[in-house]
Amino acid sequence: MTNKLRLESCSVQGYLDRIGYHGPLDGSAKTLSALQEAHVLTVPYENLDIMRGKYLSIEIPDVYEKVVVRRRGGYCFELNGLFAWLLRELKYDVTEYYGRFLFGEPVEIPMRRHRISRVQVDGEIYICDVGVGIPAPRQPLHFKEGLEQMQGNEIYRLVRDTTLGWVVQFLHNGQWDSIYSFTEDVQYPIDFEMPHHWCITHPDSIFKNFNMAYIRTPDGRKTIADVEDEEGKKVQEFRKFTPKGVETYIPKTEEEYRDALQSYFGIVLD
Numbered sequence: 001m002t003n004k005l006r007l008e009s010c011s012v013q014g015y016l017d018r019i020g021y022h023g024p025l026d027g028s029a030k031t032l033s034a035l036q037e038a039h040v041l042t043v044p045y046e047n048l049d050i051m052r053g054k055y056l057s058i059e060i061p062d063v064y065e066k067v068v069v070r071r072r073g074g075y076c077f078e079l080n081g082l083f084a085w086l087l088r089e090l091k092y093d094v095t096e097y098y099g100r101f102l103f104g105e106p107v108e109i110p111m112r113r114h115r116i117s118r119v120q121v122d123g124e125i126y127i128c129d130v131g132v133g134i135p136a137p138r139q140p141l142h143f144k145e146g147l148e149q150m151q152g153n154e155i156y157r158l159v160r161d162t163t164l165g166w167v168v169q170f171l172h173n174g175q176w177d178s179i180y181s182f183t184e185d186v187q188y189p190i191d192f193e194m195p196h197h198w199c200i201t202h203p204d205s206i207f208k209n210f211n212m213a214y215i216r217t218p219d220g221r222k223t224i225a226d227v228e229d230e231e232g233k234k235v236q237e238f239r240k241f242t243p244k245g246v247e248t249y250i251p252k253t254e255e256e257y258r259d260a261l262q263s264y265f266g267i268v269l270d
Contacts, residue, residue, distance in 0.1 A: 006061035010068075012089050015082075018068045019043060027091055029121045033139040035090075036128055039083060044073030044215040044265040045133040046224075047207045050200045058189075058196050060085050071266055073215070075207065076131030077196040080115040081189065083130045093120040098191065099182030100164060103134055109163065113195045114180050115187075118143065127158070127168070127182075133214040135170060135221070136179055211236050213265050219243055222264045238264055 016022070021038040024031055049056060049072075056078065057063070063082045066072045073079070080096075087094050099114035117128045119140065126140035137156050141149055148171075149156050155171040164181035171177075199205045213224040220241040227237045229250070238260050240247040251257040261267040 006059075010061055010064040010085075012086065014068050015064070015086050018071065025090055027121070029124060029126065029140075032087070032092065032119060032121060032126065032128070035086070036083075036130060036140055037138050039079075039130045040138050040216045041218070042215075042266075043067060043079065043130070044213055044267065045075060045079065045131060046073040046213040046265065046267065047075055048211065048213065048261075048267065048269065050075075050207045051211055056196075056200055058192060071268070073213070073265065073267065074131070075133070075199070075212075076113075076115045076129075077192050077199070079131035080117060080129060081192065083128065084117045087117065087119060087128070094118070095120075096187045096189075096192075097182045097184065098187045098195075099180045101180045102164075102167070102178040103180070111195070111198075113199055114182070115192055116180075116182055118184075129168075132179065133212050134179065137168075138216055141168065213261070213267070215265055217242075224264075240264070 019035070019038040019042045021035055023034055056074075058077045058081055060082060063074065063078045067074060067078070067082055084094050084096055095118040097116050097118055098112050099116055100110050100112050101114045102110065115131065119126045119128050125143040127143050128140045129136060135154060137151055139151055141156055141158060143158065145160060146157060157169055157176070159167050159169060161167050161181060165183035167181045168179045169176040170179060199207050202208065210226050211224055215222050220243065222241070223239045225237050225239060226234050227250075229235045235250055236257065238249045238251070249260065251260050258269060261269065
């Protein structure tokens with residue numbers, strides 16, 4: 001089957017059903033915001049297939065099959081690519097950019113390995129991102145330098161950097177922490193193939209060394225973190241963040257682990 005025919009099998013309505021969005025499709029900024037928020041509340045950021053040694057395609061039909069049909073999650077090259085496809089199908093003006101993930105990185109200038117979208121609506125420009133595995137905007141950010149943007153109890157802004165270009169930051173414990181940077185050179189789907197290949201195959205890639213799963217909830221988030229048990233063995237700790245604090249759970253068996261994946265993230269492993 002040709003890629004064109006495979007694309008024709010991808011359904012906008014199927015995607016909207018997957019993210020639980022049943023609102024208007026009027027091409028407005030308000031709808032754009034609602035679509036992004038619906039996505040981050042229903043589709044987890046996760047690298048579990050990468051950790052299991054699977055080679056992942058970022059062709060839209062393959063990501064659609066994984067995320068929509070099998071109801072899995074993914075990481076930025078998958079999720080932001082698929083979200084950009086949805087927005088284009090809904091007649092939004094989308095340009096894709098390439099960025100450097102900065103939060104928690106041990107080096108000042110890490111390699112470029114992040115994918116985001118710029119969306120223009122009624123003369124206004126927004127940055128959309130549904131593929132970040134830490135606290136990140138649940139709604140699009142106005143592409144305006146220095147504008148502090150409140151989303152719930154979180155504050156974000158975009159600032160310029162002479163080396164990195166634009167930097168997305170969030171206010172964390174009273175100081176501005178950088179999440180990722182990007183430049184405004186236009187990227188096309190083929191441009192993301194090489195960094196994606198590196199991320200899912202290189203032994204130094206963070207995606208090959210740490211289990212990750214993250215999903216927003218209406219009042220917090222759920223995550224997985226690799227920790228050591230009493231015997232020094234690496235295990236996965238499930239965490240649920242709410243206004244009341246953090247609940248943790250470490251499965252003891254494979255069955256408990258799979259049940260927790262489904263309960264916390266809606267993930268059913270093959």
